[in-house]
Amino acid sequence: MSFEPKWDGFRCIVFRDGDEVELASRNTKPLTRYFPEVVEAVLRDLPERVVLDGELFVALPTDDGQQRLQFDALSERIHPAKSRVTMLSETTPAGFVAFDLLALGDDSFLDRPFAERRAALEEALAHLSPTTGSDGSMLGGRCHLSRTTDDVDEATEWFTQFEGAGLDGVVAKPLDAVYTPNKRTMVKVKHVRTADVVLAGYREHKTSTPEKPLLGSLLLGLYDDVDGDLQLHHVGVAASFTAARRAELMEELADLVCDLSEHPWGQWAIANPDRVPGTQSRWSAGKDLAFTPLRPERVLEVKYDHMEGRRFRHTAQFQRWRPDRDPHSCGYEQLDEPVRYDLARILGTDD
Structure with missing residues (x-):
């Protein structure tokens, strides 16, 4: 199994083909117009032709300056008024964290095992190097690569520690599993x-x-x-x-x-x-x-x-x-x- 943090945001499939970018929920609900800053980040930071599975999130500094996921702030980003969408993209900007690769260039990765998809994903996104400002705000890239481990002890430590940053638990994925839309092949380990x-x-x-x-x-x-x-x-x-x-x-x-x-x-x-x-x-x-x-x-x-x-x-x-x-x-x-x-x-x- 491969273990990774369970993000508490909006599940999002990112499609990029040159200058065209589409953000869609898992059930194909369009999200592109609500997150213009993520579209800009995709055009700037991701490969020219790629399909990624991941999560949209909003992180804001707490009173001690540390960043924490804020789901309520993320929910407020879905708004019909363009002026408010623009304003929120500046005041509560979102980020995207990728955890699976579905296509790259002309190649589909859907039928390849997760271990192979993950290795290709790490290679494709190896250039991402975001930084943070002194106030805890993110500078530079808004696209990230979710970390993984095959060490159960390390995953257990993540389960305990990462909740303090607003994460939801840990996800375990079979290394030999192909990508299966609308089917549950992973195991979600959540706090109860x-x-x-x-x-x-x-x-x-x-x-x-x-x-x-x-x-x-x-x-x-x-x-x-x-x-x-x-x-x-x-x-x-x-x-x-x-x-x-x-x-x-x-x-x-x-x-x-x-x-x-x-x-x-x-x-x-x-x-x-x-x-x-x-x-x-x-x-x-x-x-x-x-x-x-x-x-x-x-x-x-x-x-x-x-x-x-x-x-x-x-x-x-x-x-x-x-x-x-x-x-x-x-x-x-x-x-x-x-x-x-x-x-x-x-x-x-x-x-």
Whole structure:
């Protein structure tokens, strides 16, 4: 197996043919217009005719000057207005990290084993030598080559350290595997943690009807002491249930339903920075964001991989109810805090 860091960004296939560049998601959604600075970097730094598989990312300096992946900033790059796209390409510029070679010149590498594709990729991108400025910002190239190792101990060290730079874990790839679009031949090793959270409400499933109500997702919260005031913050959702369990939960939670005016989130009537459920943003225009508020009296244990800011990065997984826990005891202090690590060291841009 070959091990490499698991990047937390947008999967991207880069196509370059001379002066033509296309960026596309894994499901062929066009991304080119949103990342003009990456297009420029591809034209400047990559071979004239090449197809690469990799990841788009945004890295920003933290308060200690170290670079860290910022998925929220990356998500904001998908915007319909050209003026905003241009502005964001300058204020939160993206980079591209390549981890597989699909074609070079007239040669297709799809049917070649990963070990051969990787060797050709390293040779094709050997000229990349980006640097960082004194403030932690990237200078020069925005195209990078993802590092790899066949040493399990080194990969284990990456798994522990690199999370501090915002990475998602480690990916293991069979050295003899050909490139297989839409098939999972790799193994993703991700961080898994648990937390006790407060149940604050729910949304109904898209197939729910008055005759057969079905729960869609549980809305989760954690308490935080803000200047002596204990506030319930929205931290994410848990949503993976069978149809039968969705119906059971609607009945089970009926006694907790309350009026929004009596709920901790009732004060929010407009869009807000913490993305409290029920409020609008430019991403949610036209969507039904209504939720059913519940008295915050129940605690559940959920499984999650990591945090993005003050929220779960991905949908959490329900584990069990915790009737022994006081909801007000469920705060952020229980969450693991990864040791900080500079992304520039992972990209090889910091000596």
